[in-house]
Amino acid sequence: EPEVTQTPSHQVTQMGQEVILRCVPISNHLYFYWYRQILGQKVEFLVSFYNNEISEKSEIFDDQFSVERPDGSNFTLKIRSTKLEDSAMYFCASSVSARGPSTDTQYFGPGTRLTVL
Amino acid sequence: AQRVTQPEKLLSVFKGAPVELKCNYSYSGSPELFWYVQYSRQRLQLLLRHISRESIKGFTADLNKGETSFHLKKPFAQEEDSAMYYCALTGNQGGKLIFGQGTELSVKP
Numbered sequence: 001e002p003e004v005t006q007t008p009s010h011q012v013t014q015m016g017q018e019v020i021l022r023c024v025p026i027s028n029h030l031y032f033y034w035y036r037q038i039l040g041q042k043v044e045f046l047v048s049f050y051n052n053e054i055s056e057k058s059e060i061f062d063d064q065f066s067v068e069r070p071d072g073s074n075f076t077l078k079i080r081s082t083k084l085e086d087s088a089m090y091f092c093a094s095s096v097s098a099r100g101p102s103t104d105t106q107y108f109g110p111g112t113r114l115t116v117l
Numbered sequence: 118a119q120r121v122t123q124p125e126k127l128l129s130v131f132k133g134a135p136v137e138l139k140c141n142y143s144y145s146g147s148p149e150l151f152w153y154v155q156y157s158r159q160r161l162q163l164l165l166r167h168i169s170r171e172s173i174k175g176f177t178a179d180l181n182k183g184e185t186s187f188h189l190k191k192p193f194a195q196e197e198d199s200a201m202y203y204c205a206l207t208g209n210q211g212g213k214l215i216f217g218q219g220t221e222l223s224v225k226p
Contacts, residue, residue, distance in 0.1 A: 003160075004160075031212075033213065033214075035216075042216050042217060042218045042219065043161075043203065043205075043214075043216040043219075044216070045213040045214060045215065048212055048213055055212065056213055058213075091161065093214075104207075105163050106163075106214060107162075107163075108153075108160050108161040108162065109160060110159075110160045111160070
């Protein structure tokens, strides 16, 4: 069964450094998402992406964040200058569509744990 | 405000006992409600959704619009049901999921 994959599984970085988190969505999916979960807190939506542009973003997704689909398979989240509070588990998800009774299930990757020191 | 509330952080039951994981929501409109499950060291995966009206692994959930609830139930818990359970919603235009805090279900032998 196809799965969303994410690399790396764990990223440790120094405050102020740039990080890129990578995701490979399921191949026939068209909608892509990033979520994050700070330890002990709820899973929070960051951004959704469709047709090579952001379709929705949350208040968390400020100018320090960007997303890109550099080729036909990867979907990346970049944090330009990491802060301590960016430490979290970052989940990528994809769906065939955003709307539809049986096609909009979001499939999640295993997550990347980002630790900012 | 769009919000999902799961009041219990941890629910501990014995094998064979009934289970009910509570979920209440706040949304102006007609949301779609979901339950996601995360087993130990595995990814989040969809357990069930209200529009499907189906039972998965013995779990059911009924959307109660009057009480704005979507509680997850199982009549006889099994040890393999031990996991984190997240209630979530999307708006009627689909898109982003709004999650509750999650409830850890622990089923003891």
